[in-house]
Amino acid sequence: MSTTTPAAYRPTDRTVPTRSRERATYDREAVHSVLDAGYVCHLGFVRDGRPVVLPTLYARVGEQLYVHGSTGSRPLRTTGRHEDTGLPVCLTVTHVDGLVLARSAFHHSIxxxxxxxxxxxxxxxxxxxxxxxxxxxVDHVLPGRSADSRRANAKELAKTAVIRLAIEEVSVKARTGGPNDEPEDLELPYWTGVVPVAPAYGAPVPADDLAPGIETPGYLPAG
Known part of the structure; x- marks a missing residue:
């Protein structure tokens, strides 16, 4: 029996989009690259019959996603009540790469x-x-940081809960390229094109109470 990991995840009814299906991919590397490039995910679940969506930090370890929070937070408390069956959730990560400005308001996009x-x-x-x-x-936010900081003590760990979500039912959807104007609009006198959007890191700012002699770690962005 082969133990080779498939190159793509299996599409399901929940992961096949109803619009612009050509923009969707289930390629494993593409999925991992989108997840690994983000800092904040949005975790959706149902509590008391009502939808709840919360932003939080996360990390991918192999085929598992880990999300942490306070033991008093709603998703963590709710998950604890589903230790055997699991809490149904939907986790999303999104990156904006450009503002797409068309000649018509209808065809503006990102x-x-x-x-x-x-x-x-x-x-x-x-x-x-x-x-x-x-x-x-911690390392997902800044690689190398966990080894360069004090780990949580027993009191802090008692206030922290972690949940695990397997990456099995997943898809990535992306848009690239320029505006898609209608042929009859091509002669209109409006600027059209793409404004690129990318994260920018400033120079690290030391804390006011940083002890003298502690240099800026090499793993921090130079800014």
Missing amino acids: NYRSAVVHGDAYPVTDPGERTRALDAI
């Missing part, structure tokens, strides 16, 4: 990449897995 993951989230209770997950979340 260039983007987005990943949508469906599945059941489970609480992470194993101490070793929790430690690895929390380290991964």
